[in-house]
Amino acid sequence: MPALLWPGDDRAGEHLSDTAVVRSMVQVETAWLATLVAAGIAPAEAAIDLDNAVGPIDVHDLATASEAGGNPASPLIPLLRERLSGAHPQAAHWLHRGLTSQDVLDTALVLGLRETTDAVLARIDTQIDALAALADRHRADPMAGRTLTQHAVPVTFGLTAAHWLHGVLEARDDLRDAHDRLPVQIGGAAGTLAAPAELLRLTGGRGDAVALARGTAARLGLPWSPPWHTVRAPLTRLADALTRASDAWGHIAADVLVRARPEIAELAEPTGPGRGGSSTMPHKANPILSVLIRRAALTAPNLAAQLHLAAATTVDERPDGAWHTEWTPLAELARHTLTAADQTAELLTGLHVDTGRMARAVQSSASALLAEQHSLTRLVDEPPETNFDPSHYLGSADALIDDMLERARTHAGGQR
Numbered sequence: 567m568p569a570l571l572w573p574g575d576d577r578a579g580e581h582l583s584d585t586a587v588v589r590s591m592v593q594v595e596t597a598w599l600a601t602l603v604a605a606g607i608a609p610a611e612a613a614i615d616l617d618n619a620v621g622p623i624d625v626h627d628l629a630t631a632s633e634a635g636g637n638p639a640s641p642l643i644p645l646l647r648e649r650l651s652g653a654h655p656q657a658a659h660w661l662h663r664g665l666t667s668q669d670v671l672d673t674a675l676v677l678g679l680r681e682t683t684d685a686v687l688a689r690i691d692t693q694i695d696a697l698a699a700l701a702d703r704h705r706a707d708p709m710a711g712r713t714l715t716q717h718a719v720p721v722t723f724g725l726t727a728a729h730w731l732h733g734v735l736e737a738r739d740d741l742r743d744a745h746d747r748l749p750v751q752i753g754g755a756a757g758t759l760a761a762p763a764e765l766l767r768l769t770g771g772r773g774d775a776v777a778l779a780r781g782t783a784a785r786l787g788l789p790w791s792p793p794w795h796t797v798r799a800p801l802t803r804l805a806d807a808l809t810r811a812s813d814a815w816g817h818i819a820a821d822v823l824v825r826a827r828p829e830i831a832e833l834a835e836p837t838g839p840g841r842g843g844s845s846t847m848p849h850k851a852n853p854i855l856s857v858l859i860r861r862a863a864l865t866a867p868n869l870a871a872q873l874h875l876a877a878a879t880t881v882d883e884r885p886d887g888a889w890h891t892e893w894t895p896l897a898e899l900a901r902h903t904l905t906a907a908d909q910t911a912e913l914l915t916g917l918h919v920d921t922g923r924m925a926r927a928v929q930s931s932a933s934a935l936l937a938e939q940h941s942l943t944r945l946v947d948e949p950p951e952t953n954f955d956p957s958h959y960l961g962s963a964d965a966l967i968d969d970m971l972e973r974a975r976t977h978a979g980g981q982r
């Protein structure tokens with residue numbers, strides 16, 4: 567269900583919705599059962615696809631019941647056992663044996679975060695293609711460079727787009743790394759894997775407890791890691807990468823918002839039915855995509871900060887509240903980032919660039935834009951330049967654009 571107070575939330579689909587998280591928890595339990603069977607701990611008939619076996623789960627009821635145990639895994643386990651007991655008694659008997667609730671929920675969140683990040687990276691691919699095209703197409707289109715809100719020296723809009731591209735490429739690399747390092751979480755009650763080890767001893771199963779954790783990771787398509795009950799780096803790393811992506815898009819949105827002002831009017835957002843309208847002023851065409859992208863960029867750092875606060879205040883082997891504070895900001899940050907990623911892709915693929923307006927601004931301020939050049943000629947007693955053509959003072963703009971375009975081409979050849 568889209569969030570009424572976060573317009574555009576529907577762009578994130580079901581990623582990390584309550585229903586999706588429950589489905590991921592069931593997936594974790596399915597993988598663990600298969601691992602117990604493969605190790606000779608549980609009989610073959612215990613290895614079943616729980617999602618098909620247990621049917622739909624009422625998320626509202628589960629949420630209500632989760633208060634008693636403090637987390638949604640606690641009521642889910644008895645519910646699954648009850649539904650399995652008739653047709654699949656062995657699965658019911660061995661379900662969750664050797665795991666703890668944090669194993670199930672952490673790993674379920676990791677699965678949801680990886681899927682959401684995959685979706686963000688797909689939108690980033692679209693952004694990179696659009697930005698590379700803008701940088702190349704407008705590499706020679708002059709524009710007034712601005713520093714501290716004032717005209718500075720001439721640039722080109724192609725170079726501005728290349729700077730945007732640089733930020734997005736940096737964010738993509740960070741996000742890929744954080745995505746690939748999201749691991750399975752299996753440690754048992756206190757991170758010692760004591761219960762899985764005891765199951766192996768009691769049943770004469772094969773391997774050791776670490777091998778069970780590794781096997782489950784492989785079944786879920788995740789890397790293995792030592793238990794991270796109280797070492798929350800996988801989540802803070804991803805939160806930081808999501809925030810850096812929002813930073814890059816916020817930079818783009820802020821530039822568009824300034825340059826879409828009527829008195830500047832160098833850029834304009836793509837239009838759409840009803841988009842940017844006002845409830846009382848029919849003349850308005852608000853740059854609403856950029857407004858909403860900027861909203862996400864302004865929100866992300868505080869959500870990430872909550873993850874760091876939780877990581878810094880974990881105690882003992884299972885934190886008393888810090889863990890619980892992670893879930894909502896994680897889901898919100900990931901969904902908001904995906905929404906903003908989609909909005910940014912739409913903004914960039916349909917961005918209108920008024921090169922004529924840019925050129926007129928450059929010509930009207932040509933003397934001021936070349937003031938730096940004139941001051942430099944005086945250092946060597948060179949006669950002052952009388953040709954006020956800003957295109958003669960663009961430095962290495964072309965080479966910088968080429969560098970970013972080459973990096974974008976490398977990206978295209980090495981996508982996930």
